[in-house]
Amino acid sequence: MIYTVTFNPAIDYVVRMSSELLPGMTNRSNSEECYFGGKGINVSTILKNLGLENTALGFTAGFTGKAIVESVNSKGILADFIELPEGMSRINVKIKGQAETEINAQGPKIPEDAQNKLFDKIKELKDGDILILAGSIPNSLPSDVYERIIALVADRKIDVVVDATKDLLKNVLKYHPFLIKPNNHELGEMFDTVLKTDEELEIHAKKLQEMGARNVLISMAGDGAMLIAETGEKFRIGVPKGKVRNSVGAGDSMVAGFIAGYLKTGSYEEALKMGTAAGSATAFSDDLATGEAITQLYQNL
Template sequence: MIYTITVNPSIDYVVQLPHMALGSVNRLAHTAKLPGGKGINVSQILNDLDQPNKALGFIGGFTGTFISDALKAKGLDCHFTPIADDTRINVKIHAEEETELNGAGPDITAAEIDAFYTELAHLTPDDVVVMSGSLAPSLPDSFYYDIIQKVEAAGANFVIDTTGEALKKTLPSHPLVVKPNNHELADYYHTTFNSQADIIAAGQRMLAEGAQHVLISMAGDGGLLITKDAVYFSPAPKGHVINSVGAGDSMIGGFVGTFAKTHDAVESFRYGLACGSATAFSEDIATRAKIDEILPLIHIEQLAN
């Protein structure tokens, strides 16, 4: 089983208007209310790939009810922990420029945290736990690390979508895959890249520090997969980028969902690239039809070590 964790989900209230005038009444051309959260995005991709998964996290109040109902309507298997405080609302304003107003998140009590941990009480070595997104301010900084310790104790695998010092702390625990983009990778090692070879060397260094697989997204320059045996590259498929939000989550979902079925890192790379690109070429998280459309456009080659 794959478990996705979204500890600070949201209702994303998306509004569109041609021009936004501060200090005035603005008439909205279009609005939408969507369940938001990086782990939730991963679960949606896993569902598209027919990979069983459970969506975990914290939800509360009428906003939490909206998220739960919307996700269940999409067929997600939701096991969110109820909390007393309300789940946050994020406002996404699409006008001449994109502006976001993101809520901090609810207060989560120690008792609610303990209730959440019961969802992870029966992990097995066949399971994968995917942790994505920001922590609610009331959660301890060690929250993800505490989960990793439970995963390790069960002999399961984990994926954590994070960067910087938080990523550094997880590498010795051997995450199944890490997915920095080339800029995040350069920042992580406090360097700059002058060539693809520089990027590969940094990815191999991250592998040596503990990651089982390293996925590096490079936007229009394609993607890299680095394993203990080889390095693989794929150019980016051609298409019109509509929405980059959720593309990285989709890439993780495609890789993890395929790896759970096949244990084939290269095939998982192919699906990860297809899912990430399909979301980037869509208004929302990609559908299976869009993923299947993109898959034939992914061409992977093994590079010389």
């Protein structure tokens, strides 16, 4: 079974305007939509769209949390969230006008007993399972929570995927995660430098491998992606042509597509292709990509 973890899921309330947002004034929208997610849930959704069963773990609270659980279940994903006693899951406001403005909420506090309930669920994972950890850590959780979670399964044959940044990512490398996915800017930030060439990206990705990572997937937006595989191979790919409509969830889609591609083919090269197709298909959509859209792009890469 594949498990994803979303510490701080959210409802994204997207407001579309044809005019400029005017502070201090009454503004009127052209349309509104709600999207239910969070990085782990986004990964779960793409995995399911590609035909892979998975379970979404994490925390929810209040009436918004109940709506998130209902949304996850409606997609055919098993929602196994811990309901928090106080607060409510986030509503993030995304205003898309002549410029894009976002207000991201903080989310509920996660008490220690709820954290321990999540740890207990993680302890139940079995050999052959995959655990995907994605996103930042709410300030009510300890800064080493990723390390503590991975340590719980370190003695088992469980592939761990981590999509995080800076020290959050560096500190888990000692547990030899199966896959990490920094983008090119994040990779540079981890070494306090700016990486401009493929050669520089490869050199620094291999440094992360020396620190413990097995496979390093580097996303580069419109410039494509690079994979430095544990086999010693390097794979490089561009992106398909299309109109970018939405950047939210594209990185999560790439992670899900990579895992789906690898599980289906056993090939790192094909995994990179499927990951690129999934990330691009979401970027070309208003919401997370459908399985059909991903497959069509994959076949043309």
